[in-house]
Amino acid sequence: MSLEPFKPPTCDHTITTMCDKPSMPQRIFFYGSLYMMALGAGGIKACVTAFSADQFEDTDPVQKHERVSFMNWWWFSLSVGIMVSVSFFPWVQEQFGWVWVPAIPAGIVGFVTLSFIFAHPLYYHQIPSGSAFTRVFQVMVVAFKKRKLELPPDRQDLFELCLDHPEVPSTPNYRFLHTTRLRCLDKAAIPRDGGTPSFGSQVDTSNWELCTVTQVEETKLLLGVLPIWATNIMNSAVFAQVGTFFVNQATTMDRSLGLHFKVPPASLILFISLTIVIFLPIYDKVLVPLTRRCTGNSRGISMLQRIGVGLFISTAAMVVAAVVERHRLEVASSHTSGSHIPMSVFWLVPQYFLVGLYEVFIVVGQGEFFYQQAPPPLRSLGTALFFGNVAVGSFMSSFLVTVVDYLTRKMSPKHISWVDNDMSRSHLDYFYWLLSVLSFVFFLLFLYCSVVYKYNYIVTPMINAWPCTVDPPPTERTSYDSFEQDAQVVPSPGDTSPPSPPFQFFPGENRTNMTNNATGMEIILTTME
DSSP, rough: OOOOGGGGOOOTTOOOOOOOOOOOHHHHHHHHHHHHHHHHHHHHHHHHHHHHHTTTTTOHHHHHHHHHHHHHHHHHHHHHHHHHHHHHHHHHHHHTTHHHHHHHHHHHHHHHHHHHHGGGGGGGGOOOOOOHHHHHHHHHHHHHHTTTOOOOOGOOOOOOTTTOOOOOOOSOEEOOOOSSTTGGGGGGGGGGTOOOOTOOOOOOOOOOOOOOHHHHHHHHHHHHHHHHHHHHHHHHHHHTTTTTTHHHHHHHHOOEEEEEOOOOOGGGHHHHHHHHHHHHHIIIIIHHHHHHHHHEEETEEEEEHHHHHHHHHHHHHHHHHHHHHHHHHHHHTOSSSSEEEEEEGGGGHHHHHHHHHHHHHHHHHHHHHHHHHOOOOHHHHHHHHHHHHHHHHHHHHHHHHHHHHHHHHHHHHHHOOOOOSSSOOOHHHHHHHHHHHHHHHHHHHHEEEEEEEEOOOOOOTTSSOOOOTTOOOOOSSSOOOOSSSSEEEEEEEEOOOOOOOOOOOOTTTTSOEEEETTEEEEEEEOOOO
């Protein structure tokens, strides 16, 4: 802090350990600044990923393919930034003092903010559709109100608005097909007293009394990703060890690099960022094209498969960490001196490497999955789920440490905890084995959830492509439950005929662009696995 009124009293620790404490206004200013940074980071991280991905046009196959690579390069750039901050700013602090450490990032953020404001008109913007939580809560409230009603046998008896509804200007320009999962929520779309049929309503409706099929399906999608979200919490708990116990291990080991340089314990995180920077381009430019030839998937492997590989590697990272810690304890038991144990800190590199490797798979996979599977106006909420997973995982780690510390200290004859502050007496290797077992259990739960999970299926007609005065053509199916594809219905140039409902695609059918000669409609398919 460079403002004199907010600086704490100076204190020379070489002379005395009794220093004057900062005043209450100084504490408020200091902690308030930290919390403001956390609040700003929370708002930016949840929105900037979704906003950046929105710049790629869904109806353009080339841009949609580029968006797949965008997620990889997005996290690549973040890792480069972490490498720069971890390696550059400690040097700045030593050479110029603490004032310049926050001043330089503040200047960069200010420049980027001004650039964004000036370039704002050039970006594509999603039309605001209100609070995501309100839309979800409306469906649940209305479904509860109508819990005693019987579901109609025909999906077309459920309520839906046309795209250009005159009395609802905020109607989104997309539609979700009805699905048979979570049928209890469908009651929110049942019109009371023989209400108007689907796709043809001309009445003004209250979302607290009647919801559309699209709104109900949005709620189903968000509820559907929650099991996947929950099974990834333990992975975030594993990552929380990087900034805690991994660093504690490093402080007890020989950190010499050459004759005159000692590696700072916290700087070992560079190996994680370095792994990401090296392997993300390899994954995007080598592994994806190779696996694409075998799977036919534009991503090489599906989003859930990518997350699954990352979860397995995170379990392996904990196993390696437990083995290395066991060796460290053996070396420490034979070392009676109070100095660092004669074991190089670079023994920890394999576990850092595996953490970086599983981030290549799981972090990018999660970000892409929660973005893609969220409804278009709720995609920032989808990316917020990812970052919320990291936060909940950190709390999970703290909870496990507290419980393990209490139980193991109570059961130990010498009252020594597995996670004791004295690293030579603790059994951190046991704690790592516990994390590896829990990670593997969550991995098995994830496998089950991923098998039963169904990818979203969205139909996006253009405005006025399905007029309110024209009923949709009859179909043989009353609902659509294949979520293997993301089908988008785009009218051909000059065509004014009402579009046919989307085709139902099953595994094994042709996944290339198809044309319906009867209506002149192009069906653009994009694999969503």
